[in-house]
Amino acid sequence: MLTRSATQQLDADDPLAGFRDRFTGDGPGGTWDDGPGRRLYLDGNSLGRLPRATPAALARVVEQEWGRGLVGSWAQWVSQAGRVGDQLAAGVLGARPGEVLVGDSTSVNLYKLLRAGVDARPGRDVLVTCADEFPTDRYLVAGVARERGLQVREVAADIDTGLDPAVLAGALDERVAVVVLSLVAYRSGALLDLAAVTAAARAHGALVLWDLSHAVGSVEVDLSAADLAVGCTYKHLNGGPGAPAFLYVRRELQDSLRQPLQGWFGQRDQFDMGPEYVPADGLDRFAVGTPPVLATAAVEVGAGITAEAGIAAVAAKGRALTDVLVQLLDERVPQVRLASPRDARARGAHVVVEHPQAWQLTQALLDRGVVPDFRTPDRVRFGPAPLYTRFVDLWDAVDRLVDVLATGAHLGYPAERSRVT
Amino acid sequence: MLTRSATQQLDADDPLAGFRDRFTGDGPGGTWDDGPGRRLYLDGNSLGRLPRATPAALARVVEQEWGRGLVGSWAQWVSQAGRVGDQLAAGVLGARPGEVLVGDSTSVNLYKLLRAGVDARPGRDVLVTCADEFPTDRYLVAGVARERGLQVREVAADIDTGLDPAVLAGALDERVAVVVLSLVAYRSGALLDLAAVTAAARAHGALVLWDLSHAVGSVEVDLSAADLAVGCTYKHLNGGPGAPAFLYVRRELQDSLRQPLQGWFGQRDQFDMGPEYVPADGLDRFAVGTPPVLATAAVEVGAGITAEAGIAAVAAKGRALTDVLVQLLDERVPQVRLASPRDARARGAHVVVEHPQAWQLTQALLDRGVVPDFRTPDRVRFGPAPLYTRFVDLWDAVDRLVDVLATGAHLGYPAERSRVT
Structure with a gap:
């Protein structure tokens, strides 16, 4: 089982770790909020974060x-x-x-x-x-x-x-x-x-x-x-x-x-x-x-x-991030099915899972500070961004997903979709 | 003959005069430089000025x-x-x-x-x-x-x-x-x-x-x-x-x-x-x-x-500005020929003149802080902007044009055009 501290070690060893500070975080003045209730933004493949220099x-x-x-x-x-x-x-x-x-x-x-x-x-x-x-x-x-x-x-x-x-x-x-x-x-x-x-x-x-x-x-x-x-x-x-x-x-x-x-x-x-x-x-x-x-x-x-940062390094981290995410999902979330290629060399920097209540699951995650996106017909898409997503962010996101599924929190959301992006 | 002080009176009576301060001028901190050497921007019909609120x-x-x-x-x-x-x-x-x-x-x-x-x-x-x-x-x-x-x-x-x-x-x-x-x-x-x-x-x-x-x-x-x-x-x-x-x-x-x-x-x-x-x-x-x-x-x-500001008021000032410009050109610059409709009701808020050395004239004006644009084949276009161009700006622009033509300053510029916008 991949532990939280193991993901923290991956972050400590990450040659791109310093690039996170090039982007605006969710803390005061655009700093990074690293607290336990922080937003875990896994939608950089829909809209990337704001660079500090922009x-x-x-x-x-x-x-x-x-x-x-x-x-x-x-x-x-x-x-x-x-x-x-x-x-x-x-x-x-x-x-x-x-x-x-x-x-x-x-x-x-x-x-x-x-x-x-x-x-x-x-x-x-x-x-x-x-x-x-x-x-x-x-x-x-x-x-x-x-x-x-x-x-x-x-x-x-x-x-x-x-x-x-x-x-x-x-x-x-x-x-x-x-x-x-x-x-x-x-x-x-x-x-x-x-x-x-x-x-x-x-x-x-x-x-x-x-x-x-x-x-x-x-x-x-x-x-x-x-x-x-x-x-x-x-x-x-x-x-x-x-x-x-x-x-x-x-x-x-x-x-x-x-x-x-x-x-x-x-x-x-x-x-x-x-x-x-x-x-x-x-x-x-x-x-x-x-x-x-x-x-x-x-x-x-x-x-x-x-x-x-160099696209080779960025791509390598994208593979590492999605590998870790796949492992965490395999180990801790048997209720969802991986709906992306399992081999990192065969996929980009995002991973999709299938779940019958994918829409409701997405809403429950959003309310708990995890930002994936829903994709038709029954997919939840996670897009970690190599330049600013940490490995520990994935561990924490999966932890919240585990909690949602364990408590059935997602079942409290209407099944009917609203307009989404 | 329309005098400079007459154009200043027109500005004093202009109901839209206050809108000038909504735009960034050429002075320190974006204030308006009203000195004699100031830039006279008559190209708002190519690129309008920056609003202060933008x-x-x-x-x-x-x-x-x-x-x-x-x-x-x-x-x-x-x-x-x-x-x-x-x-x-x-x-x-x-x-x-x-x-x-x-x-x-x-x-x-x-x-x-x-x-x-x-x-x-x-x-x-x-x-x-x-x-x-x-x-x-x-x-x-x-x-x-x-x-x-x-x-x-x-x-x-x-x-x-x-x-x-x-x-x-x-x-x-x-x-x-x-x-x-x-x-x-x-x-x-x-x-x-x-x-x-x-x-x-x-x-x-x-x-x-x-x-x-x-x-x-x-x-x-x-x-x-x-x-x-x-x-x-x-x-x-x-x-x-x-x-x-x-x-x-x-x-x-x-x-x-x-x-x-x-x-x-x-x-x-x-x-x-x-x-x-x-x-x-x-x-x-x-x-x-x-x-x-x-x-x-x-x-x-x-x-x-x-x-x-209200488009009716803006359009009325556009007609007034171009009327004043036409009058100033008529009275003071016989060397150029009006190449726009003479009746303000038949034109937009810009005026074009014909001159055989239109390109060189445009360059000489640019170097003297007057910003029109050249248009093929032999036209100089002046676009006063009703929201921020003053009547006295037109008087001063025409004054510099008079000076260029009187001294032949434009003849010192190459006749060959460079890429323009």
């Missing part, structure tokens, strides 16, 4: 660059989306300079690259995705298929262990234009092999458009093996609620792709304001409207912390 | 709602885009609750509503816009026309006085699906009659999609006469660089329209995460991805000031 960085951009610099600050701002993109590329995505652009939402970026990918594969009439794919991805695939007269092959995936590469292989052929997949599944946390899947699709001439939302900042991503990707920055990159997303387009593909939202920031000679839209060379052609300057400043801070 | 409002959202509330704050955030939209609707747009949504960029919103409008007019094969329309609008119209196999009728417009309604009328017929027009022209400032143009298009069964970017917060807009509109919030609404834009869809049309970016925030039962995309009822179907919470908080502050 308020001052935002204030600088707001008060100095906007308030004092006014329109003259566009001299810097105009390159911000690419600069922060390059920071992501080098620090957490394994991409090259000029391959990652920050801006718009993940959904808008998915639409742009999906449409660009379809146009780059004329004559092909199939889009492939996975039945367990995140809703916005499935909906966008369905929408683009409808408007372009394409078929969708929705490949079956195990809700617990994710997509089987052999099953995917069976869905690939010369009719497939684009494959849309999450590298880390939003519910189970199942992790795919980016290079192998991309290579399998390429062998049939298809493009893979990766959604990295649950992967970026939690597992090692090597986009040098990828063609197209998008992802969000408000989870493990700690960029803030609704922070601008990013897109990646492999350098060699950029000038052969064209996205349909022909806005002025994607135009070659933007301030000539000429009569005709000519896509900018390279990555800029995937920009659309005026970029979100203030919000991108927060992304820069958040992503910078992960880059500084 | 830093604290942003800090509250960042530190309290994000830092402390964490994922639980989505209980409020989920309605933010509609709440700030309703504020815009009531305060500055003449729209009803549930008709205005904040989020995405103006360009992305244009794409969504243009595509929705085209689909709502099946069998029609023409889009109408104006040859002098803002680039992003022209580019998006061209892009949608190309992908949908439509024709574009680009109606000629006078570069100084804007689109002649009679010329537009000649381009309207039963083949027209959607007409895209700016209510206030970005270069000349020419103001169209929203109700009359919308009615003329409706008479042929066409929809008008208004771009209100240069109109919102500077002229009275009555969307009760409109079907579709978009606009930006970083100009006269002072929402900050790259602030989220807005879209308007007339209530009676909402459920019959469908936009193509099928993201999870537009889905009816979002957190059921069901297999199929079913557009939400009403306005929410025009949302796409996770909304930009931090940046929208800044929009709320900025737009609130205009609403509090």
Whole structure:
């Protein structure tokens, strides 16, 4: 049995322990409350915590660059989306300079690259995705298929262990234009092999458009093996609620792709304001409207912390944290069933369990200061954040879960779900 | 001749004079520097000044709602885009609750509503816009026309006085699906009659999609006469660089329209995460991805000031400011030619002049603390902001312009343009 003091020893040995102080805790003045009644935030994969440096960085951009610099600050701002993109590329995505652009939402970026990918594969009439794919991805695939007269092959995936590469292989052929997949599944946390899947699709001439939302900042991503990707920055990159997303387009593909939202920031000679839209060379052609300057400043801070910690170390701690969580659940909570891959190398930094009263269990945990999230149909998702979740936090969270189940406290909550995030 | 003291008297009589102190000036601590060498910022129609209340409002959202509330704050955030939209609707747009949504960029919103409008007019094969329309609008119209196999009728417009309604009328017929027009022209400032143009298009069964970017917060807009509109919030609404834009869809049309970016925030039962995309009822179907919470908080502050001042008073001062500017230019700067409508009722809150060395003139003014912007091909644009530009600021700006032209200082600048905003 893993003891509480054993988890404390893991924290003492954790090379990333110092990074916790880069984030705002729940104590006075944003310090960390380490008392027994403290909040145990295990939802960093939904909304990451606030970095301590973010308020001052935002204030600088707001008060100095906007308030004092006014329109003259566009001299810097105009390159911000690419600069922060390059920071992501080098620090957490394994991409090259000029391959990652920050801006718009993940959904808008998915639409742009999906449409660009379809146009780059004329004559092909199939889009492939996975039945367990995140809703916005499935909906966008369905929408683009409808408007372009394409078929969708929705490949079956195990809700617990994710997509089987052999099953995917069976869905690939010369009719497939684009494959849309999450590298880390939003519910189970199942992790795919980016290079192998991309290579399998390429062998049939298809493009893979990766959604990295649950992967970026939690597992090692090597986009040098990828063609197209998008992802969000408000989870493990700690960029803030609704922070601008990013897109990646492999350098060699950029000038052969064209996205349909022909806005002025994607135009070659933007301030000539000429009569005709000519896509900018390279990555800029995937920009659309005026970029979100203030919000991108927060992304820069958040992503910078992960880059500084080193994504290899962050990913290793993510595996260690979820291994400990799985062990604690195995040993102490037989009433729930692990609904994530058991092998840490096969999952991202979150773990899901199945329980018939998952909704009520989530409410009971929230009222006891443990913050997971509910996921349909009957899952409780725990997302420890490698940069600020301690091993002992997992022990204490599981302890509260044990108590809820032992006392039946969750049965006092209505079974009917309310709107959730 | 209008004297400096006469403009000072206009300021003394200005009922909106007190609103200047709501904004950050160029003096110590953001106070207003009223000295003779002060910056004269006449580019509020490109990027509005920072409201004094914005830093604290942003800090509250960042530190309290994000830092402390964490994922639980989505209980409020989920309605933010509609709440700030309703504020815009009531305060500055003449729209009803549930008709205005904040989020995405103006360009992305244009794409969504243009595509929705085209689909709502099946069998029609023409889009109408104006040859002098803002680039992003022209580019998006061209892009949608190309992908949908439509024709574009680009109606000629006078570069100084804007689109002649009679010329537009000649381009309207039963083949027209959607007409895209700016209510206030970005270069000349020419103001169209929203109700009359919308009615003329409706008479042929066409929809008008208004771009209100240069109109919102500077002229009275009555969307009760409109079907579709978009606009930006970083100009006269002072929402900050790259602030989220807005879209308007007339209530009676909402459920019959469908936009193509099928993201999870537009889905009816979002957190059921069901297999199929079913557009939400009403306005929410025009949302796409996770909304930009931090940046929208800044929009709320900025737009609130205009609403509090009252758009009728703001628009009246806009006309008065530009009238004074035109008079000063007429009387003191015969070397430049007014390239905006002379009648204040026919223009927004900015004025453009033509000069063969417009680029060099702009650079010389910038170096002398006057901030206009250059516009192709040979225009200098002055955008006084009714909420914080004083009449005496215009006198002093024109005085510096007189000096530049008298000394030929502008001729010392290279004629070759650099990248500008």
